[in-house]
Amino acid sequence: MGFASLAITVLAYYTTKAMQGDYMAPDFSDPTGKSTHFAWQDFLSMIALWWIFALLLGALCGIAGFYARTAGNAALRLTCQLVVPIVIICETTMRLSVEAGRQDALVGDTWSGTRLLAILAILAVSALALVTRHRKAH
Structure with missing residues (x-):
């Protein structure tokens, strides 16, 4: 349940950033340079990176929390x-x-x-x- 919560949080965070326009990239195929497209690679790579961090750091913080109460x-x-x-x-x-x-x-x-x-x-x-x-x- 712990990693699932962190994964959902990461997904919600980056989805919110995407909805605010953070992952819009220029469309270089448009000669006017005025059109943009959604940068899926940037969006998905940030989610994957922070899922890895959540998996590693979430477990470490969980262990630290356990020992903070019981050591x-x-x-x-x-x-x-x-x-x-x-x-x-x-x-x-x-x-x-x-x-x-x-x-x-x-x-x-x-x-x-x-x-x-x-x-x-x-x-x-x-x-x-x-x-x-x-x-x-x-």
Whole structure:
């Protein structure tokens, strides 16, 4: 069920982008250069690529989530709990450096707010781990 959900999400995302005109390519057979066609190869290759990523990363995130809840080793549990916030920080940093300048200010503010929440989540999870470790020691 997990991969099916991710696959449907990828398909919905790229179908939405296609409906917004992201996969229109110029028709070079038209001498006027005014006509376009749907770039099926680009569309399908992006879906296939992200399905592969979903299969691999979805499984890794699932394993990390399992160990974040059940690991007996506190260091392993904390590491697994930090996976998602760290990925969010990396993703938002990349998007802020590449995409935010081309978008509305609201987009940059949204990515910045998301990154701030991920940083706060890391601090909260780390603090909770320290408090739990301190309580078990005494």
